[in-house]
Amino acid sequence: MSRPPTSRDLARLAGVSQATVSRVLTNNPKVNAETRARVLQVLKDANYKPNALARAMKTGRTDTIGVFMTRVTSPFHAELLDEIGRVLSSMGQHMILWNIEHDPEEAVAEVLQQRLVDGFLLTSATYDSKLHSMALASGTPTVLLHRGIDGLDCDQVVGDNYQGAYDAGRYLVDHGHTDIGLVTLTHTGNTSRDRDLGFRAALADAGVKIKPGNVVPVDVPHSAGHAAAVKLLSRKKPPTAIYTVTDLLAFGILDGARAVGARVPDDVWVVGFDNTEMAAWEAFDLTSVEQPVHSIVETGIQLLRERIADPDRPTEVITLPCPLAIRGSTANRH
Amino acid sequence: MSRPPTSRDLARLAGVSQATVSRVLTNNPKVNAETRARVLQVLKDANYKPNALARAMKTGRTDTIGVFMTRVTSPFHAELLDEIGRVLSSMGQHMILWNIEHDPEEAVAEVLQQRLVDGFLLTSATYDSKLHSMALASGTPTVLLHRGIDGLDCDQVVGDNYQGAYDAGRYLVDHGHTDIGLVTLTHTGNTSRDRDLGFRAALADAGVKIKPGNVVPVDVPHSAGHAAAVKLLSRKKPPTAIYTVTDLLAFGILDGARAVGARVPDDVWVVGFDNTEMAAWEAFDLTSVEQPVHSIVETGIQLLRERIADPDRPTEVITLPCPLAIRGSTANRH
DNA sequence: CGAGGGGATGAATACGTATACACTCAGACA
DNA sequence: TGTCTGAGTGTATACGTATTCATCCCCTCG
Numbered sequence: 001m002s003r004p005p006t007s008r009d010l011a012r013l014a015g016v017s018q019a020t021v022s023r024v025l026t027n028n029p030k031v032n033a034e035t036r037a038r039v040l041q042v043l044k045d046a047n048y049k050p051n052a053l054a055r056a057m058k059t060g061r062t063d064t065i066g067v068f069m070t071r072v073t074s075p076f077h078a079e080l081l082d083e084i085g086r087v088l089s090s091m092g093q094h095m096i097l098w099n100i101e102h103d104p105e106e107a108v109a110e111v112l113q114q115r116l117v118d119g120f121l122l123t124s125a126t127y128d129s130k131l132h133s134m135a136l137a138s139g140t141p142t143v144l145l146h147r148g149i150d151g152l153d154c155d156q157v158v159g160d161n162y163q164g165a166y167d168a169g170r171y172l173v174d175h176g177h178t179d180i181g182l183v184t185l186t187h188t189g190n191t192s193r194d195r196d197l198g199f200r201a202a203l204a205d206a207g208v209k210i211k212p213g214n215v216v217p218v219d220v221p222h223s224a225g226h227a228a229a230v231k232l233l234s235r236k237k238p239p240t241a242i243y244t245v246t247d248l249l250a251f252g253i254l255d256g257a258r259a260v261g262a263r264v265p266d267d268v269w270v271v272g273f274d275n276t277e278m279a280a281w282e283a284f285d286l287t288s289v290e291q292p293v294h295s296i297v298e299t300g301i302q303l304l305r306e307r308i309a310d311p312d313r314p315t316e317v318i319t320l321p322c323p324l325a326i327r328g329s330t331a332n333r334h
Numbered sequence: 335m336s337r338p339p340t341s342r343d344l345a346r347l348a349g350v351s352q353a354t355v356s357r358v359l360t361n362n363p364k365v366n367a368e369t370r371a372r373v374l375q376v377l378k379d380a381n382y383k384p385n386a387l388a389r390a391m392k393t394g395r396t397d398t399i400g401v402f403m404t405r406v407t408s409p410f411h412a413e414l415l416d417e418i419g420r421v422l423s424s425m426g427q428h429m430i431l432w433n434i435e436h437d438p439e440e441a442v443a444e445v446l447q448q449r450l451v452d453g454f455l456l457t458s459a460t461y462d463s464k465l466h467s468m469a470l471a472s473g474t475p476t477v478l479l480h481r482g483i484d485g486l487d488c489d490q491v492v493g494d495n496y497q498g499a500y501d502a503g504r505y506l507v508d509h510g511h512t513d514i515g516l517v518t519l520t521h522t523g524n525t526s527r528d529r530d531l532g533f534r535a536a537l538a539d540a541g542v543k544i545k546p547g548n549v550v551p552v553d554v555p556h557s558a559g560h561a562a563a564v565k566l567l568s569r570k571k572p573p574t575a576i577y578t579v580t581d582l583l584a585f586g587i588l589d590g591a592r593a594v595g596a597r598v599p600d601d602v603w604v605v606g607f608d609n610t611e612m613a614a615w616e617a618f619d620l621t622s623v624e625q626p627v628h629s630i631v632e633t634g635i636q637l638l639r640e641r642i643a644d645p646d647r648p649t650e651v652i653t654l655p656c657p658l659a660i661r662g663s664t665a666n667r668h
Numbered sequence: 669c670g671a672g673g674g675g676a677t678g679a680a681t682a683c684g685t686a687t688a689c690a691c692t693c694a695g696a697c698a
Numbered sequence: 699t700g701t702c703t704g705a706g707t708g709t710a711t712a713c714g715t716a717t718t719c720a721t722c723c724c725c726t727c728g
Contacts, residue, residue, distance in 0.1 A: 004449065004473075006684055017708045022686055032706060049447035053396070054684035057387045057713050064430070072419065073412045073611065082406045085433040089441070094450075096398070097431045099419040107423070113383035115338065116428075139338075222615060255616035277407065281556060282589035283617045340714055351678045356716055366676060388714035391683050671728085678721075683714105690709075697702080 014042040064094040066117035070124040075276040083297040112138040119304045126189040141307040145300040156317045157300035161194035164289035164322030169202025181242035183228045186217045195245040225252020233262045241269035247276045269330040285328035348376040398428040400451035404458040409610040417631040446472040460523040475641040479634040490651045491634040495528035498623035498656030503536025517562045517578035520551045529579040559586020567596045575603035581610045603664040619662035
């Protein structure tokens, strides 16, 4: 009761050597069918499970993937995490989750070298963070998910933020909007950057100029979107549409609009980015550019497994399309 | 480059034995100050980090806690997870996260015996799940967080759901409501049960009867709350207040009210439970019973550490008060 | 000046598993 | 009948660290 049984204990019980028990455990074909059956019976009776640590130390594989993430409470991140958990567990892999907001960089650096995971998934790569370079330097297989870094020699799977943003801009222009607000992140990642640039490009291509006052740089949270909307919609001649780079901000914008009495979509259209589940809630009913979370995660983990299997393979950067999901926060004006 | 350096490699470099290196690593006082300094310098130069697996195998401690959770995308769960991550990382502990929705019970059973964590935090205990009994049977220190199980000989830290619900009921009655809807979970956990019973008790104590038609048993998601609200509010004489057992359902109810054109709080008051961050969003502005997430997590992890240190200590069940957070979804009628 | 003692260190071992290697024993083939 | 083969099994070892035990040296004290 005090000490869990070891393979050696069970070997004694089954009248074989520890090596044979191990062979049974690893499905090694070089073991007599009869012996295998007997050993399996003993294992089952004892409800034996191999010590994962000892196994990992011997094989060098932990069957565990390290996931780095920020702001789990943010709807999109939660969905991403949920999906990662689903896919990993379907492959019999465990997940160690680190919130790089909480963990000091120094602690993270330690973790990277400890060899307690087979690979890393980074979901919050930013230019100013050293996380990705540390991860790569550690020699542990690493894939960037959702947030990429241009020109980095590392596997990456991201949504086509530029294209998604472009389509959103095009959509607004096509529906006659010319006075458009852009609530954008001051963040230093290329995800939000592309969601900004793609949108601007669409408007530029259509000959629509963005008034300087229509661009509101904000921080991440809901309240920032709220404040931005209040600012934009309190003007004498407010914009007829507002696009922003995350759903969370869009929710804040919708709330801000509510606060100043602006009706959506009658007075102002609102478009977000991520197409989280909440975007479909009646409270928001938000038109949003969809991130193909499922594909991103599935592809990224597939890539990670391939890199674990062959660390020398060439790196891949995969970009997946982001279609626009249209809802009630934008309505046909005609 | 290929193989990370071991303590033995560094011992050679520093001209000492591996044992001495190990002593330095573990802050063993029985090592000469001069020697320690030299070894530390070598360790630093090599950017050496001890192999966590080998260390864990030797010491029996992994500095890792296993967390079982469901529906990470649910706002309250995300906040709980975030808080758990914060507290664990502040103590230098890692977190392995399992979503027991994704993982088949059999896989979970395997994990429990593998000794790859020092302890478990269960946040989704339900009567019909065997998870808690399996965890206890595994002999690994375990604490139930947020969801408890009556009479189970296991450390538990939960909000006082009964009291919170009672106060919510009392609050509605005190403000003159007599026709009150109760949207309740069919779930088999004592969390939602207490949130139901406490509310009923408050009404009963005040002599307010709940019409049979006013009780709507539902499933977990937002859409269920939506449907329940539509059902309740479409009646000829709809209730003047609706209480429900989670914020997620309350959000659905608010959306449902919007859908049928009922104004909150003018036509109907809405009260939720959890007081998630989103409850404060303008879109919802929800009066809600607060769960003391921070205290629950902090206390629970403290309890877990104590149990890890001393597995034989008596079990504790800690119940923390749940105050009512009043917002715009309920307004003073007078 | 010798016995004793304590501070530092090295050698050896154990944690529990996977696996290379050695060995046994049939059966096959000459 | 003796050698060879190969399936099946056991023995021994390694993974990298923490820790017990033995050792050594220097100092103190009688």
